[in-house]
Amino acid sequence: MNINPQQLQDKARQIQDNVLPQIDEARRNLEELNERTVSFIRANPGTCLLGAVAVGFIIGRIASRR
Template sequence: MDVNPQHLQDKARQFQENVVPQLDEARRNLEDLNTRVVSFIRANPGTCLLGAVAVGFIVGRIASRR
């Protein structure tokens, strides 16, 4: 099997051109989501605390079954 280095470089460059913009968009989306979640938590700390307690209780119940 003969591997052409130029062909590999072209494929790698094409892959990079396709993936880098998607990674940048995903990073921006995650930063936006983080900003919204932090804002929600700051506006509703009690609700978030109760939710965390409820999730912890459920996880504890599931873990204790084993």
């Protein structure tokens, strides 16, 4: 089996060209989600604090059973 370095390089570049836009889109989506989350937390700090306490309590209960 003879591997041509140029073919390998071309294939790698083709994969990169296909994957980079998907990575950029995922990054933009995560940044948007982060901004929305931070905005929600700033607008509703009490609700978020109570939610965090409730989740912590539930995790604590589950962990204490084992």
